[in-house]
Amino acid sequence: MLVAVASAKGAPGVTTTARLLASVWPTDVVLVDADGAGGDLSLLARTESRAPLDPDRGILSLAADARRGLHVDGLDEHLQRTDGGLDVLCGVSSPEQMTGIAPVWPTVATGLANLPGRDVVVDCGRIGPASPVLPVLTAADAVLLVVRPRLEAFAHLRERVRWLSQLHSSRGGPLAVGVLLVAEGRDRRSLGELTQLLAHERLPATVLGQVADDPRAADVVAGRLSRSIQSSLLVRSVRQIVEPVRTLAATGGTVRTTV
Numbered sequence: 724m725l726v727a728v729a730s731a732k733g734a735p736g737v738t739t740t741a742r743l744l745a746s747v748w749p750t751d752v753v754l755v756d757a758d759g760a761g762g763d764l765s766l767l768a769r770t771e772s773r774a775p776l777d778p779d780r781g782i783l784s785l786a787a788d789a790r791r792g793l794h795v796d797g798l799d800e801h802l803q804r805t806d807g808g809l810d811v812l813c814g815v816s817s818p819e820q821m822t823g824i825a826p827v828w829p830t831v832a833t834g835l836a837n838l839p840g841r842d843v844v845v846d847c848g849r850i851g852p853a854s855p856v857l858p859v860l861t862a863a864d865a866v867l868l869v870v871r872p873r874l875e876a877f878a879h880l881r882e883r884v885r886w887l888s889q890l891h892s893s894r895g896g897p898l899a900v901g902v903l904l905v906a907e908g909r910d911r912r913s914l915g916e917l918t919q920l921l922a923h924e925r926l927p928a929t930v931l932g933q934v935a936d937d938p939r940a941a942d943v944v945a946g947r948l949s950r951s952i953q954s955s956l957l958v959r960s961v962r963q964i965v966e967p968v969r970t971l972a973a974t975g976g977t978v979r980t981t982v
């Protein structure tokens with residue numbers, strides 16, 4: 724199962740959400756950093772011995788193999804284990820590197836979507852028509868858009884959902900699109916407003932739930948603070964969206980909204 728996490732605009736929390744989603748994923752999973760603007764994972768995460776990750780081992784080394792015609796099914800040599808025990812595929816350091824490997828993305832995306840025995844969560848960063856990771860979106864079992872409860876953010880999200888609805892999954896049929904709202908727990912209105920907006924415009928996206936706006940726990944995820952966040956609002960909220968995400972990816976779109 725391949726789940727792509729992305730945003731329409733701004734920095735709503737894609738990397739944070741994708742990392743946590745992969746951390747609480749119930750089956751064997753790999754986290755892939757495919758942010759075309761340059762990945763944050765190799766800058767933020769640490770190995771199990773608290774050393775920095777090697778930025779050259781990941782998408783770049785995998786793309787080099789793919790370019791030489793090697794199969795993408797044996798990912799292990801390109802993965803690095805982070806201190807939480809999560810296996811990650813580091814991203815590129817710059818947009819220029821991303822442009823350089825653009826020709827092999829279709830091969831890499833197909834390989835990731837068919838990884839034996841492992842699910843894949845991909846941080847795609849901001850997406851749009853010029854996105855180098857378009858092949859990842861079309862190969863994904865579900866594309867999750869992360870958004871904050873702001874009028875302009877909802878407007879950009881709507882446009883991106885409209886665009887995604889015109890793409891075709893590489894397995895045929897429409898893409899399964901889910902939406903995750905990063906909002907404060909006491910904000911009970913925004914999720915309903917978002918659901919209504921998408922329904923009113925007949926946009927084919929499922930609002931999957933709310934990720935807690937929890938700056939202190941997000942700081943821990945980014946390595947700016949050190950403490951346990953297992954019982955934080957953020958981790959608890961991400962645990963609650965895992966099953967809706969997996970159901971969306973497994974069924975291709977017919978999941979009940981949480982509102």
Ligand SMILES: Nc1ncnc2c1ncn2[C@@H]1O[C@H](COP(=O)(O)OP(=O)(O)OP(=O)(O)O)[C@@H](O)[C@H]1O
Pocket residue numbers: 730733734735736737738739740758763848849905934935936937938939941942945957
């Ligand atoms: N659920 C959350 N609650 C509070 N703060 C958050 C949450 N998720 C992310 N943040 C904070 O918001 C900022 C952006 O987060 P993040 O890097 O995850 O966003 P992004 O969408 O990946 O951004 P970019 O497009 O720049 O890669 C960071 O300071 C992060 O700590």
Ligand SMILES: [Mg+2]
Pocket residue numbers: 737738739758763846848
């Ligand atoms: Mg990011």
